[in-house]
Amino acid sequence: MDALQCIATRHSCRKFADKEVSDETIKELISYTKNAPTWKNVQEVRYYAVKNDEIKKRIAEEAVLGFVYNTKTISRAPVLMVETVVKGISGYEKDGTPTTPQDSHWQSFDAGISAGTLELAAFAMGLGSVIMGIYDDSIVKGILDIPENETVSGLIAVGWPAAEGEGPEKKDVDEILSFRE
Numbered sequence: 001m002d003a004l005q006c007i008a009t010r011h012s013c014r015k016f017a018d019k020e021v022s023d024e025t026i027k028e029l030i031s032y033t034k035n036a037p038t039w040k041n042v043q044e045v046r047y048y049a050v051k052n053d054e055i056k057k058r059i060a061e062e063a064v065l066g067f068v069y070n071t072k073t074i075s076r077a078p079v080l081m082v083e084t085v086v087k088g089i090s091g092y093e094k095d096g097t098p099t100t101p102q103d104s105h106w107q108s109f110d111a112g113i114s115a116g117t118l119e120l121a122a123f124a125m126g127l128g129s130v131i132m133g134i135y136d137d138s139i140v141k142g143i144l145d146i147p148e149n150e151t152v153s154g155l156i157a158v159g160w161p162a163a164e165g166e167g168p169e170k171k172d173v174d175e176i177l178s179f180r181e
């Protein structure tokens, strides 16, 4: 699969085959993901790979704000990638003052690029994935003992897809692109 075909056909996956994702496969996935750009190359994005069923069950049942779709997706996924950023680095000067009026926007921006890169790399590797934004940051941090100076940017379920699928319809280029001349 070439890069443009991957970008054009990637879609989220919420149902996974009952097949393990090895630690080596997870490491390979992050070896591509880590190439994503970050503000001034600060590389503040981190990943926690959760394969343990009991821990996944706790996140699925206690941390998704009652959103049952995410409970099901996390329960079905062989791996839950918990993405965090080390706070106060991306978009900030060394003394901690924000470089731009957007304040903490840039650490979220970096996390978004990284998650998107992970999803594309996963798709190219034959893996399925879905980003989940409906969760409680402090509950996830508590369950996984994530350091205080990190914030959870997203949960990403990863596994071998149960079936071939397609994504939803997307807007036409003309609906999202304007030229200013």
Ligand SMILES: Cc1cc2nc3c(=O)[nH]c(=O)nc-3n(C[C@H](O)[C@H](O)[C@H](O)COP(=O)(O)O)c2cc1C
Binding pocket: 010, 011, 012, 013, 014, 069, 070, 073, 130, 131, 132, 133, 134, 166, 167, 168
């Ligand atoms: C920031 C963000 C948060 C999302 N949160 C959830 C979520 O909590 N649960 C879920 O099932 N999908 C979630 N999604 C996946 C979107 O629903 C999905 O990307 C969208 O429907 C487009 O489908 P596609 O990824 O197949 O193109 C999220 C996606 C993004 C980028």
